[in-house]
Amino acid sequence: MANGRQMYNVKLSRSGREFSCAADTTVLEGAKLAGFRLPSSCCQGMCSTCKSKLISGTVDMKANGGIVQREIDKGFILLCCSKPTSDLVIEK
Amino acid sequence: METKSDIKLRTLLDRRTPGHSLEQEFYTSDSVFQADLEFIFGRHWIYVGVEPDVSEPGDVMTIEIGTASILIIRDDNAQVRAFHNVCRHRGARLVDDAKTSVGNLVCRYHAWTYNLEGTLLFADHMTGDFDKSCRGLKPVHIRSVAGLLFICLSDTPPVDIDEMSEVITPYILPHDVVGCKVAHTSEIVEDGNWKLTMENNRECYHCTANHPELMNALFAFGFGYAPSEDNAEAADEARYREQVAVAKTTWNKAHLPSAEIEHLDDRPTGYRCERLIIDRHGESQTMDTHVASQKLLGTLTTPKLGGLSFWTQPNSWHHFMSDHIVTISAIPVGPEKTLVRTKWLVHKDAVEGVDYTVENLSAVWKATNHQDGDLVAMVQRGVRSPAYAPGPYSPFTEGLVEKFCSWYVARMSAELG
Ligand code: FES
Ligand code: FES
Ligand SMILES: [Fe+2]
Numbered sequence: 001m002a003n004g005r006q007m008y009n010v011k012l013s014r015s016g017r018e019f020s021c022a023a024d025t026t027v028l029e030g031a032k033l034a035g036f037r038l039p040s041s042c043c044q045g046m047c048s049t050c051k052s053k054l055i056s057g058t059v060d061m062k063a064n065g066g067i068v069q070r071e072i073d074k075g076f077i078l079l080c081c082s083k084p085t086s087d088l089v090i091e092k
Numbered sequence: 093m094e095t096k097s098d099i100k101l102r103t104l105l106d107r108r109t110p111g112h113s114l115e116q117e118f119y120t121s122d123s124v125f126q127a128d129l130e131f132i133f134g135r136h137w138i139y140v141g142v143e144p145d146v147s148e149p150g151d152v153m154t155i156e157i158g159t160a161s162i163l164i165i166r167d168d169n170a171q172v173r174a175f176h177n178v179c180r181h182r183g184a185r186l187v188d189d190a191k192t193s194v195g196n197l198v199c200r201y202h203a204w205t206y207n208l209e210g211t212l213l214f215a216d217h218m219t220g221d222f223d224k225s226c227r228g229l230k231p232v233h234i235r236s237v238a239g240l241l242f243i244c245l246s247d248t249p250p251v252d253i254d255e256m257s258e259v260i261t262p263y264i265l266p267h268d269v270v271g272c273k274v275a276h277t278s279e280i281v282e283d284g285n286w287k288l289t290m291e292n293n294r295e296c297y298h299c300t301a302n303h304p305e306l307m308n309a310l311f312a313f314g315f316g317y318a319p320s321e322d323n324a325e326a327a328d329e330a331r332y333r334e335q336v337a338v339a340k341t342t343w344n345k346a347h348l349p350s351a352e353i354e355h356l357d358d359r360p361t362g363y364r365c366e367r368l369i370i371d372r373h374g375e376s377q378t379m380d381t382h383v384a385s386q387k388l389l390g391t392l393t394t395p396k397l398g399g400l401s402f403w404t405q406p407n408s409w410h411h412f413m414s415d416h417i418v419t420i421s422a423i424p425v426g427p428e429k430t431l432v433r434t435k436w437l438v439h440k441d442a443v444e445g446v447d448y449t450v451e452n453l454s455a456v457w458k459a460t461n462h463q464d465g466d467l468v469a470m471v472q473r474g475v476r477s478p479a480y481a482p483g484p485y486s487p488f489t490e491g492l493v494e495k496f497c498s499w500y501v502a503r504m505s506a507e508l509g
Contacts, residue, residue: 041214047203065196065207068193068194
């Protein structure tokens with residue numbers, strides 16, 4: 001908890017970077033606040049630019065056509081419209 | 093302005109001798125090839141695939157015709173649409189894969205994002221007066237004829253597709269293309285001009301000598317023949333007539349239209365169809381002439397229904413049996429290269445390894461395509477020679493080859509203006 005907000009730890013497995021992300025903040029936004037710029041474009045869940053593999057953890061995702069069920073089944077998420085609901089490890 | 097090659101082409105078209113193969117330039121020259129792409133493949137209905145190629149919303153198939161690339165898409169309302177595969181920003185090709193599945197169509201250059209209806213949803217860093225609604229994907233005309241997909245690259249496609257659709261639909265519908273899945277696809281590139289591929293497809297003069305597998309199942313009589321003095325052949329012909337009479341009764345009872353309808357050279361969207369008997373067990377175009385898939389198509393209940401054959405100008409042929417469908421398109425790749433794409437369709441609930449095997453399903457047409465590819469390449473090598481001169485078609489067995497050529501010449505002349 002920071003300032004009364006629920007915080008989760010997000011780890012980027014390839015770069016080894018870590019940051020904490022509030023439960024009401026998207027992973028993309030959380031990364032940006034921590035000074036990490038991840039690939040993105042529309043920030044609205046449409047363009048797929050931020051599509052990444054979630055290695056562990058759970059998120060609440062509100063996509064907008066930028067991802068198909070088959071990809072979700074394989075563990076992919078859109079970072080721009082996913083808020084953490086647990087600690088996360090993301091392949092990045 | 094009229095270019096030199098237009099004049100040349102017109103001269104070649106005007107002086108074509110009916111009943112004979114075409115002059116060498118039609119099979120070898122690059123300028124005729126470019127004209128074929130523009131006037132035939134750019135302005136007629138081209139067969140490209142089947143509805144089961146894009147069975148689910150978000151399914152995408154790409155088709156290349158000349159320099160054009162076309163996206164065939166099933167949208168969220170289950171409607172099939174076609175668009176040019178070109179980003180409206182700076183023109184990047186949107187989809188590279190032959191088949192894929194997407195939520196939106198996204199250009200990976202600058203992430204311009206289109207929905208499945210082709211509407212531009214997102215384009216970053218454009219100014220306030222930028223109007224997204226003017227930058228949707230360019231649509232391409234597409235028609236599903238009983239589940240067979242035809243596209244037309246022209247803004248004003250031939251309207252007679254409606255007529256063909258109306259006539260052919262009752263023939264095809266019992267085979268329920270939409271209720272099928274694509275069990276197998278093969279692509280071969282024949283070393284020949286696309287017209288040689290089509291001419292070869294339009295006769296069975298070469299069948300007996302070259303297609304042992306196919307001739308297990310087919311009677312060459314179904315494709316035109318010369319009344320014979322030869323006793324053995326006359327007996328074969330009598331056997332054929334007898335079997336046709338029996339089959340007609342079965343077909344009528346099953347409400348399967350079977351009569352030949354032939355409009356190969358009297359309209360832009362030329363076609364021909366006929367239900368033909370199959371030899372021996374009579375069920376399917378397989379090695380043993382029995383069905384290859386145990387789940388019969390649509391509402392069909394009898395395996396022994398022969399096969400409905402359907403041919404379209406300029407580039408397709410199809411055979412619909414009780415258990416499976418073989419559907420083939422020819423797409424020009426170069427003056428002396430043609431892509432022949434074959435799909436085998438079975439009932440969508442048929443299970444591979446249980447109801448059918450791909451090997452048994454595809455054996456006859458795999459062998460036949462291979463043999464035809466070899467024949468086409470052989471002809472291409474011959475017509476390239478300085479000694480080649482147009483030769484005469486048999487009025488008995490090559491009538492449909494003549495119809496292909498007369499259609500081609502008439503359509504080229506009309507489009508050339
Ligand atoms: S940035 Fe476009 S979908 Fe995430
Ligand atoms: S070319 Fe497609 S987004 Fe720029
Ligand atoms: Fe053949």
